[in-house]
Amino acid sequence: MNMKNIIEEIIANKKEVGGIKQVYYVACGGSYGAFYPAKTFLETEATDIKVGIYNSNEFVHNTPKAFGKNSVLIVASHKGNTPETVKAAEIGKEAGVPVIALTWITDSPITGQADYVVDYTFGDDKDIAGEKTIVALMTAVEILNQTEGYANYDKFLDGVAKIDRIVKNACKHVEKRALAFAKDHKDDSVIYTMASGAGYGAAYMESICIFMEMQWINSSSIHTGEFFHGPFEITDAEIPFVIQVSEGSTRPLDERALKFLDKYARRVEVIDAKELGLSKIDSSVVDYFNHTLFNNVYPIYNKALADERQHPLTTRRYMWKVEY
């Protein structure tokens, strides 16, 4: 069943109780980050639908009061076995809330707790249009279009059709600068990421899943609008920043932060969605594609950095190794 049909069925089943009123995106770590654009989409585009994004364990221990007959729960777990996320899905199942589970491994614990299991593309040569973030976005787009209506629906689908080519060209485009970045940052003990808008989730993921988890480098993802209200005091010639300059409505925030960094910092890696071709997507929907572009360009940097530091991206000291 495709996403359009899944949402149609959910809406049909909720007809007697008043339809969809709340949408909850629940996941951990990288999957949490992957939900960020979908959450931002409904937050920005919907009038009445209430949307929330939750770390799974927070959702489990502090389930929102509204969670019930008018809700939809969307969970994601890459291998389908994240205990807190499986538990969140179980809470949905028990409450009679339709659960859509996004996973790469469909034969996994989470499928037992889901009404709809949707797999996504993953790996080096994946079709970008089918990756987790886009599938998550499609849940939001279909829910909005089939309830309140979404005027830019066709433009959004056109964006999905274009994203694979844009991302793959962008990845080639940054290859050389990724090698230079790796050489320049191999001995750093801290690297900040910066972003705004619907693309912020990609900066969060790069910070917690790559720099902290896979490279043991201190990090934080700074919102470019928040930068001037505290974090910017950390700026000097030594501190490295990776800044996502997005395409779309919040680009002025990123440009303002970059202007400051150009003046007071010396070690700034700019990943610019405009330069990387994202403007081929219609301006009415382009905001929501920043995440996918940045999140798929980062791996070129990450591989180069891991090689240069001789610290493979698969190295862990705690994850899957000790009890926690």
Add this chain to the structure above:
Amino acid sequence: MNMKNIIEEIIANKKEVGGIKQVYYVACGGSYGAFYPAKTFLETEATDIKVGIYNSNEFVHNTPKAFGKNSVLIVASHKGNTPETVKAAEIGKEAGVPVIALTWITDSPITGQADYVVDYTFGDDKDIAGEKTIVALMTAVEILNQTEGYANYDKFLDGVAKIDRIVKNACKHVEKRALAFAKDHKDDSVIYTMASGAGYGAAYMESICIFMEMQWINSSSIHTGEFFHGPFEITDAEIPFVIQVSEGSTRPLDERALKFLDKYARRVEVIDAKELGLSKIDSSVVDYFNHTLFNNVYPIYNKALADERQHPLTTRRYMWKVEY
């Protein structure tokens, strides 16, 4: 006019257009953090009311589509002159959306763009019950109670009545350990904060406004539920953490993170809401008071740290000094 009356008037004025359906909290930095409990309150307790929290400049450049006749805008600016926040209020005013402005200085630019100006207590001996975070929470509590209804309204007000005494006792209680913390952390180049639930905003503020802004120490605020999905790989005997162990629904997340830190880290400062007396507030509402407790206990640590490092909390290199 007190908050109850303000919300009554707003609801009366919206009677013909269908009442309040969306509430937007918009601010920057420390004021953004102060709105976090109010946002979490409506996210958790409301069934239909849509709530959003935005950095002011993001709101200005990407105003949600729903912003209009059924909306309320709540902004905060300590001195009432944060340009992005004044601009956000102006957008509200122009759209005919009622604007409630929280500020310490009522004779300031933001008051010209607000329908309701509400001041709050501030400074060393302030009445905690009147501080910004509590005033912001009262906007959320009154909106919910006067629309969908809020069963724990009286218990919440009882919590407000108790918080001043709890906080002031807690501040005395941590005095000695704050001095020890300062000595032990005076040479650190990175300090993480950790938290969950409605109190997360306090960890965010401590990280961006104190460690980064006022002490030029690298930092990030890690969600205790997200910790195990990336950030925890940074843990070792050298990296310092300050962890908020909250009282209420998400305490198990904080306790789980603390258990891990007790095993694999060596430099962990625990601020425990239960130990600090927050359990005197009814369990049905206690979640929302964690922020105020932690946010007012931190200054004891901050003063000690600034003294020990001979880096006054007022020192800046960019803020209010250069153009940005």
